[in-house]
Amino acid sequence: MDGKLVQDTQMAVEDTKKDIFNKCLKFDKVRQLMSMGLYPYFRAIESAQEPEVFIDGRRMIMVGSNNYLGLNNHPKVKEAALAALNKYGTGCAGSRFLNGTLDIHVQLEEKLARFMRKEAALIFTTGFQVNLGVISALVGREDTVILDKLDHASIIDGCRLSYGEVKKFRHNDIKDYERVLSETTTRATLTVVDGVFSMEGDIIDLPALIPVARKYNSKVMIDDAHGIGVLGKTGRGTAEYYGLEDEVHLVMGTYSKALASIGGFIAGDKDVIHYIKHMARALIFSASPTPSSVASVIAALDVIENEPERLTALLKNTQKMLHGFRAMGFKTGPTQSPIIPVIVGNDELAFKMTMMLHEKGVFVNVVVSPAVPPGSAMIRTSYMATHTEQQLDFVLDAFYQTGKILNIL
Numbered sequence: 001m002d003g004k005l006v007q008d009t010q011m012a013v014e015d016t017k018k019d020i021f022n023k024c025l026k027f028d029k030v031r032q033l034m035s036m037g038l039y040p041y042f043r044a045i046e047s048a049q050e051p052e053v054f055i056d057g058r059r060m061i062m063v064g065s066n067n068y069l070g071l072n073n074h075p076k077v078k079e080a081a082l083a084a085l086n087k088y089g090t091g092c093a094g095s096r097f098l099n100g101t102l103d104i105h106v107q108l109e110e111k112l113a114r115f116m117r118k119e120a121a122l123i124f125t126t127g128f129q130v131n132l133g134v135i136s137a138l139v140g141r142e143d144t145v146i147l148d149k150l151d152h153a154s155i156i157d158g159c160r161l162s163y164g165e166v167k168k169f170r171h172n173d174i175k176d177y178e179r180v181l182s183e184t185t186t187r188a189t190l191t192v193v194d195g196v197f198s199m200e201g202d203i204i205d206l207p208a209l210i211p212v213a214r215k216y217n218s219k220v221m222i223d224d225a226h227g228i229g230v231l232g233k234t235g236r237g238t239a240e241y242y243g244l245e246d247e248v249h250l251v252m253g254t255y256s257k258a259l260a261s262i263g264g265f266i267a268g269d270k271d272v273i274h275y276i277k278h279m280a281r282a283l284i285f286s287a288s289p290t291p292s293s294v295a296s297v298i299a300a301l302d303v304i305e306n307e308p309e310r311l312t313a314l315l316k317n318t319q320k321m322l323h324g325f326r327a328m329g330f331k332t333g334p335t336q337s338p339i340i341p342v343i344v345g346n347d348e349l350a351f352k353m354t355m356m357l358h359e360k361g362v363f364v365n366v367v368v369s370p371a372v373p374p375g376s377a378m379i380r381t382s383y384m385a386t387h388t389e390q391q392l393d394f395v396l397d398a399f400y401q402t403g404k405i406l407n408i409l
Helices: 003-019 031-036 073-087 103-116 128-140 153-161 174-182 206-215 238-242 270-279 291-306 307-326 347-360 389-405
Strands: 052-055 058-062 120-124 143-148 163-169 190-192 218-224 250-254 265-266 337-346 365-367 376-380
Touching: 003 143, 003 291, 031 265, 058 389, 073 365, 103 265, 103 291, 120 128, 128 143, 128 153, 128 190, 128 218, 128 250, 128 270, 143 153, 143 174, 143 337, 174 206, 174 347, 190 206, 206 218, 206 238, 206 347, 250 365, 250 389, 291 307, 291 376, 307 337, 337 347, 347 365, 347 376
Parallel strands: 143 163, 143 190, 190 218, 218 250
Antiparallel strands: 052 058, 120 265, 250 265, 337 376, 365 376
């Protein structure tokens, strides 16, 4: 009897070890932050993503949004969304591949192709799905995909879904990029890089990368989620910024930043887009973008083309904040975009600064390891064309006061 009891106990212990939910019960890092009053995530916003938002009924300056051109609450964008809702209803009840393609899906694809100066475009329900679908469709067992080490998570996950070989080069290091390519001469390659890197705000060195890619016949795809609407003379992104639109084979973009909606697209040569359209599982097996979101993007593109002063205002605000932070002594890294990181180093210090700024009425985002290397924790700020001088001065003053208290300056 005693032997059976011991055996039963051992089996119970083994069963406990095999319980897949054990990791959930042991996950206490976040609870520790909560208990310390330093948890900065999932804050519920009670208003539109404007330069000022409301949280718990309290007005705050928003410098943590990707609403770069301030179009999320633009009257024409909202009117278009409401008109589509009234005409088509709330959803499409199927995938693009079967019953879920509406005429406005096709209209948006044609409009995006013209806007990006490419032969064709294909829209997906989310930006994340674009990278999952495109990379896994194009990169096969005999192929190699080459990434910048700081590429977005959706690019990395798209590579995991492919059957190809994955290689990485040091961030924005074109010499290392060539080293990687030179070791991959027997396989077809796709190079995938961010246009604007979403945490640091710096821009890929496209003028240096393109000649190397051409030398080794590597096709180039840019994830321009944070570049479209932001960079270039007319807001067409990183390739336009450098004058290299004809040298980039595929451009991926999202609507959740400058284009005021949710979803994403890929633009390129018509034959390549045709192939992706029939091979991308993330497209074929996912429900279609909602009519309202599609109509919002169509309207947002019209606003971008008809109101170029928004891009001018965005650049002005970016320069003001970049100069302001650096003049106070904050480290902002190599950013060249409306994404301006304030690098503080220690993770706990970054959490403290975020919540102190929150108390002062400034909404920012905190980025800690493993999203950045240990010791490189940052406060990620981002700016809109619609921020006023007074709002930006308020933010700079709050950062100065907080930086002094925490001995960061």
